[in-house]
Amino acid sequence: QKEVEQNSGPLSVPEGAIASLNCTYSDRVSQSFFWYRQYSGKSPELIMSIYSNGDKEDGRFTAQLNKASQYVSLLIRDSQPSDSATYLCAVSRRVGYKLSFGAGTTVTVRA
Amino acid sequence: DAGVTQSPTHLIKTRGQQVTLRCSPKSGHDTVSWYQQALGQGPQFIFQYYEEEERQRGNFPDRFSGHQFPNYSSELNVNALLLGDSALYLCASSLEKTPGHIEAFFGQGTRLTVV
Secondary structure (H helix, E strand, C coil), rough: CCCCCEECCCCCCCCCCCCCEEEEEEECCCCEEEEEEEEEEEEEEEEEECCCCCCECCEEEEEEEEECEEEEEEECCCCHHHCCCCEEEECCCCCCCCCCCCCCCCEEECC | CCCEEEEECEECCCCCCCCEEEEEECCCCCEEEEEEECCCCCCCEEEEECEEEEEECCCCCCCCEEEEEECCCCCEECCCCHHHHCCEEEEEECCCCCCCCCCCCCCCCEEEEEE
């Protein structure tokens, strides 16, 4: 079983719609959860972090964490063409510990 | 405020050669982690350096080694290069004693091609 699994893409959404990305993890003691955005040919850019159960909103992004279900998600509201990228879910067992990444979900926002 | 910088940005090496990649962490950061990202995959953790010591190591062979200098910059060395070592190598920096939670920020990466 992979440490971090993401829903397979690619995910294509119309401009203005909501993109929903899902991620599950296998290490029950994981404490820190991150979403990174990676444009083609570029390095990952941190867009959201979440550490406790529930929702966390930052602009058009909402991260949701459910530790009991070992599930974390990212919603992108009012999707824009500039949101077209690969989104990586990363999980860490404890503060400052290594990040375990999923394979990423590629999102395409069509105008 | 300078972010994480890596050099070189691109590199082509021949099988069997050795390579050294360099990373300068974000200003004020003291911890450096290295990741390997193959095409179409998520980054894979290689190792982490803190206080000039390797603190954690992923599932990579001993051909991969590193170093951290007193100014917190770091090097990744790969010996006896294999074709399968072709990948994007990413450096991430963080601050160990961050109040609250620690976040890692990535450099632009070094694209290594082994021929």
